[in-house]
Amino acid sequence: MEFENILTENNDGILQIIINRPKKLNALNRDTIQELHDAFLDAKDDEEVKVVILTGTGEKAFVAGADISEFSDFSAEEGRELAADGQAKLFDFVANFPKPVIAAVNGFALGGGLELAMAAHFRVASDNAKMGLPETSLGLIPGYGGTQRLPQLVGKGRAMEMIMTAGMIDANQALQYNLVNHVCEPEELIEFTEKIAKKIMKNSLVAMSAAIRAVNANYEDGVNGFEVEISEFGSSFGTEDFKEGTSAFLNKRKADFPGK
Incomplete structure (x- = not known):
C-alpha cells in the first residue's frame, strides 16, 4: 500500500512506521490518522512483522501535534466526533495492538503527538525530545486519550500540572516521570530502539x-x-x-x- 503522509520499512521483522510531514513538523491530520490506521492494520495481519517502531521524519519532531487548521471552526458535536473517530481508528487501536509497539520519540511530541507516543506500549526518547499537552492554551483539553494515559504513566499530580500549565518537559524529565523508558543521543535513537526490538523478538x-x-x-x-x-x-x-x-x-x- 502506498501512502502520502507516512513511510514504512520492514527490516527483518521490525517494521518502522514513520510519520512523514516534515514541513508540518509531522502534525496529525485526518488523512495521516487514516494512513497510520491502515499501516497498523496491514502490520497486524502480516506474519513477517514482529515488532513495530513508530517515529517521525527528521530530528525536529516526532509529531508536533494535531493539524489545528482542520478543526479551528468545528462545532461541539464535530469536536466529539473528531475525538471519537481518532481514538477508535488510531490511539486505542495502537494501545491494544497485538504486537509490541515502541515509540521512538525524536524532537517535539506535543498534543496529539504525545498522545500517540503514550498509546504505544512504551517509549524511547532522543535527548532533544520535548513533550507536552498544550491544549489548554488553545481553549481545549486533550482529546485523543491524553487525560487518561498521562496520569496512568506519570501520576495524577504531574499530569494535572502538565495539562494545566500547557508546558513542555524535556527528555530527562520525561525519564524521571516514567513517561519514557530510555533516553539516548538523537543519532542513536533508531539503532537503540531496534536493539530492544531484537530482544523482544527472541521471545514468544x-x-x-x-x-x-x-x-x-x-x-x-x-x-x-x-x-x-x-x-x-x-x-x-x-x-x-x-x-x-x-x-x-x-x-x-x-x-x-x-x-x-
Whole structure:
C-alpha cells in the first residue's frame, strides 16, 4: 500500500512506521490518522512483522501535534466526533495492538503527538525530545486519550500540572516521570530502539499478545485484570509456543518459537 503522509520499512521483522510531514513538523491530520490506521492494520495481519517502531521524519519532531487548521471552526458535536473517530481508528487501536509497539520519540511530541507516543506500549526518547499537552492554551483539553494515559504513566499530580500549565518537559524529565523508558543521543535513537526490538523478538509473540491484553485489562472500567490474566495464562498452555519454550528450557537450548 502506498501512502502520502507516512513511510514504512520492514527490516527483518521490525517494521518502522514513520510519520512523514516534515514541513508540518509531522502534525496529525485526518488523512495521516487514516494512513497510520491502515499501516497498523496491514502490520497486524502480516506474519513477517514482529515488532513495530513508530517515529517521525527528521530530528525536529516526532509529531508536533494535531493539524489545528482542520478543526479551528468545528462545532461541539464535530469536536466529539473528531475525538471519537481518532481514538477508535488510531490511539486505542495502537494501545491494544497485538504486537509490541515502541515509540521512538525524536524532537517535539506535543498534543496529539504525545498522545500517540503514550498509546504505544512504551517509549524511547532522543535527548532533544520535548513533550507536552498544550491544549489548554488553545481553549481545549486533550482529546485523543491524553487525560487518561498521562496520569496512568506519570501520576495524577504531574499530569494535572502538565495539562494545566500547557508546558513542555524535556527528555530527562520525561525519564524521571516514567513517561519514557530510555533516553539516548538523537543519532542513536533508531539503532537503540531496534536493539530492544531484537530482544523482544527472541521471545514468544503469542505470549506477548496475551500479556498486552492482560496489562491493558487493568485500565478498563468494569474489567477484572486478575481474571483476564488467569484466563490468558491458562490459554498459554495450549499454544505451540509454550510447548517449544518449555522444551527448549528443559533441553538447555534456545527456543525457536513458531508463533502459534
